[in-house]
Amino acid sequence: MKIERFSWCNFRNLQKGEFVPDKNVNVIYGRNAQGKTNLLEGMWLFTGERSFRGSKDSELLHNGCSLGGIMLNFYAAGRSQAAEIKIAGGRRTVELNGIKKRSCTSLIGKFCSVVFSPEHLSLIYGGPAGRRNFMDAAICQIKPAYAGLFSEYSRSLAQRNALLKDIPSHAELMDTLDIWDERLVEAGMKIMRARSAYVEKIAPCAEKFYSGMCSGREKFLLKYEQNSPDFASALQKSRRQDMLAGHTCVGPHRDDIAIIISGLDARAYGSQGQKRSAVIALKLAEAEMLKKAIGEAPVIFLDDVLSELDSERQNYLLNRLDGFQVFLTCCGPDISRFPGCGAVFKVEGGRPEAVCNLP
Template sequence: MNVRQITLRNFRNYSEFETEFTDKVNVIIGDNAQGKTNLLEAVYFMSAGRSFRAKSDRELISFDSDAAYIRADISAGGREQKLEAYLFRQKRRQLLANDVKLRTAGELCGRLRAVLFCPDDLQMVREGAAVRRRLMDSCLCQLRPRYAAALTENNRLLEHKTRILRDHHEKPSLLYTLDDFDLRLAQTGAELIYYRAAYAALLSEKASKIHREFSGGRENLTLTYKTVKTIPDPRKKPAELLPHLQEHLRDHRRAELETGTCLSGAHKDDLEIDIDGIPARSFASQGQARTAALSVKLAEREIHYDDGGEYPLLLLDDVLSELDMTRQNFVLNKIGEGQVFITCCEDGRLKSRTGGKVLHIDGGRLA
């Protein structure tokens, strides 16, 4: 699985850009604010149907333009494919695969898989639950298109329910719709929990093995999936999870009306990270936290490989510079297979250590 070529028009600071990549390691070099991460962002967009740092498509369009274009010529599953994205300021985007329009971003997910590791991910151990939910969502949306559809609907329902809880004092009639929203939230939430529980168990198994190797056998890493308390076993089928979710929603109805916020559901889930049985969020050293984050991301890559028989793209956005030499070497030794993109400001040392193709970016152009 790899991106052979990418074409950009009016995407971020790239007015007209086209380049080919090697199917091994691609080192993207340049000074700060020249477009290294923007190029990585375009590659990631074609795998996930979204940016990893922008909230809307409008942020991806050059300031002096009304539309942007991304084309990725890829090889995946033994097939050559063309993926395209037309982004607009005033109307909805258009996504195409081999000249066929796609209805949703979910239809794009899975055609090209990618694992992203950026500086923010080094904080996944320290930050709140939302960061770790995004970790699960990002991978599962690529692995299971049905999950992506359930997540999109669940997020939409949460927005509507939040407005009802906020506005029902002025518009009491809104409360008549609350039961319907709770039912659909429980149904979509049950699907999310079912997939997350299975994924978390697999991620814990693989990350623990990598972490032991990383730490020289001195530490044991475990990941534990946490969801609503009324669910005794989140690995059950969605139909069996549904009544437990409904019970939790009923128990929290009064508190939700009083606070005007959604207090029950899969949007509160977490993935707890422990090192030697101790919560890493509170007690891990900086080095331990970084090692744990690296282990989780490398484990995510292995899950993709086991599921599809191909390594996903590995996107490393200015991460190696924040790691000591030992951790850098461990990562580089682990990525001998599959296509890799690495952004950095340095040049000679990383090139010699990876043996990869170097692309020097200067002001949105190849230097």
């Protein structure tokens, strides 16, 4: 999977322009707030996922503009393809190879990539929702049908929760609860199986990357923590509690991933460097898994990753990325001197420019 060309119009601080990247490593450097992350975000949106910054669609348009868009030419599944995302009226619409799609999620699985940005550190120090989202988004790219399964679960959960709130005043609704329980268990069990299979596969790979980054000095362990392995019976047992709480207290929407470094829970005890390395290991493992599953290397976006790593870790990381098209951002041009570097762009005021002779 390679990006051949990316162009934009009124996307955040990128007003109108395009760039043609190298098929290996692309370094994008520039001072703060010039548009480096915006560039990565624009390309990332073609995965069909939401912005990795958690932004709303309306925030993506250049301030004060009512219309804008981004276009991506990429090579995937053995041919050159083109996708366009238009933003108007606070909404996104999408076309793939000239055909209008129902929604951006139709792009999932067509253009695949993995992103690491400083926000992803919350994967470790943040709550379990971020870790569930990591599993779910990663599985979606491998098995696009998982997105449908996931929304079915979420819908059933919302219905069941609404019902739980209504039952105290409408006892006759009690029978309906069985129906929602059944649907919830059916979708929930499938989600749990998919997550469990995913974590089982990704764990050895992430452990290998982590160990490589710290030269084997620390042991890294990843484990899927199921809230209720026997979901059907857990749901039965928790009925009374659920009615009191007014929501569903058990199920895969309460799952988590345990991240253990040298025997300690990194979520609570990890140092800054350990957390950063753990997220990078997770992300590289995600890329590796995606490559195996779809038979093509996904594009890797690394936003501000290298700046805080020592040179041993930087070297390890850069040498692991062989065969992937990579976009990495940093403040200065130093990284561009890395031998595998293909193209260098300097971004200023929302305009990237190819740099031939480094300062």
